[in-house]
Amino acid sequence: MSKAAVLAPGSLAAPANIRRSSARVSNRTIVLVCYIVFLMLPIYWMVNMSFKTNEEILSGLTLYPHNPTLRNYAIIFTDPSWYSGYINSIYYVTLNTIISLTVALPAAYAFSRYRFIGDKHVFFWLLTNKMAPPAVFLLPFFQLYQTVGLFDTHIAVALAHCLFNVPLAVWILEGFMSGVPREIDEMAYIDGYSFPRFFGTVFLPMIRAGVGVTAFFCFMFSWVELLLARTLTSVDAKPIAATMTRTVSASGMDWGLLAAAGVLTILPGALVIWFVRNYIAKGFALGRV
């Protein structure tokens, strides 16, 4: 139910309040709109630039491309060293999302339904993995994955990203699972369901939204991470964000190409967010703390 509808009964009784409350709403809306404009300006500028030729970019300021060109995008879609970066990124991000969800689902169930020795400590330990400064840890990471023979594979990046995505997934999923009454589990066991069958056919469908939101957050944090991804790859699994550093050449920066590559890194995320837009907010509200 919307807030306006909630306020309605009171407003009917006291007409003076209508003006006051609508004035308040508009003040806050102005802040919101201004903020969104502030968010969109730099993004617009990059999109704008990606359709310009380098001559136009460097010759002066134009608010929209006067000679729109698709040259920058054409380079990216025809040069394998560019588009393979996108394929690599999407590959390891998907892999990471699947791994994170698979291991986090049973763990979240355990945290939401049972008390056991060390439960709080394990949870805190999971969270501390987000607090380690990456710079020095990169070297041991590199050595570790080199030693086990996973260096420059997609699975290496996917596994490394589990470090921060798994705790997050457990945390969000646990919130959604705690929203499902215990009685459902008990009824199912009385009806003779085994745990795996109950989990797969009864429980999972009930927390669909939670799984969607968790998948979104795993996707997002894995997609934006660069340091680990760059350290653990060289050629075969090189992410797009690392490829972007190539645009500095002898003739200076290729701004148009850089902008086009940037725009293309935003698109997958924007697409994913559209699918889970109604559940994003819910994902956080239910979390533990």
Add this chain to the structure above:
Amino acid sequence: MDKVQDNRAWFLIIPVFLIVAFSAVVPLMTVVNYSVQEIFGPGQTFFVGTEWFEAVLKDERLHDALVRQIIYSLAVLAIEIPLGILIALGMPGGRSAKTSLTLVLLALPLLIPFNVVGTIWQIFGRGDIGLLGATFRAIGIDYNYTNNSAHAWVTVLVMDVWHWTSLVALLCYAGLQSIPPAFYQAAKIDGASKWAVFRYIQLPKMRGVLIIAVLLRFMDSFMIYTEPFVLTGGGPGNSTTFLSQYLTQMAVGQFDIGKAAAFSIVYFLIVLLFSFIFYTIITRTGEGEKK
């Protein structure tokens, strides 16, 4: 909810435990190992005890970087938390097209890879080709983030606000959505002011999500690396060289692995300590209000 005591639940935790431990324990122990050794090359190491830790604690440049880092993180929190709350209060409720659009637009900056964020602002802030830089020049401010320390620092801060305030706003919005409509009706009947509604209904309901917001924003801003690296490279001078940047210079630039490792551990403990303090303060404050 009543939870059942059952230690067999550990079997459900094992996959998570193994997969996180694989990436967490070995690197952490390696760093601890480095921090007490002098390393000349592969196989040429010897034990130096706490020497690196002493060197780290006496390092003047490190103290500067730490002070700069703390000021920066506090500035980030001081701007992003109130601004995020304000934006969340203005967001439309319900399941309308307007809500969907607002959510998607707000979440957009969160989905941009960190170095692309730096790139966007690099382009946006340039005096000759960027909208922001050009606007400043047009109104007579000689804005240049590459050679003016103050401009560089503010640009990095504004970039962070641009990038992450949405997260705070989304979290607060989630908290606000969980308030039952009856609360607002009661406040209306009591003739509560706008401020009173915020102070006694909305703020307490946002406590849980605010803890998360403060912790996440603190941890991430305290370890910020990629964005300023792309935008300013830590300069001009040392004005935007934050702790991570300095650490990387030490580890990669000077190949001072032992000292950098000792520093990493100190760094990790600082983050842990601050997170714990914030957590305690916010939970305690909330407890007092429940009476």
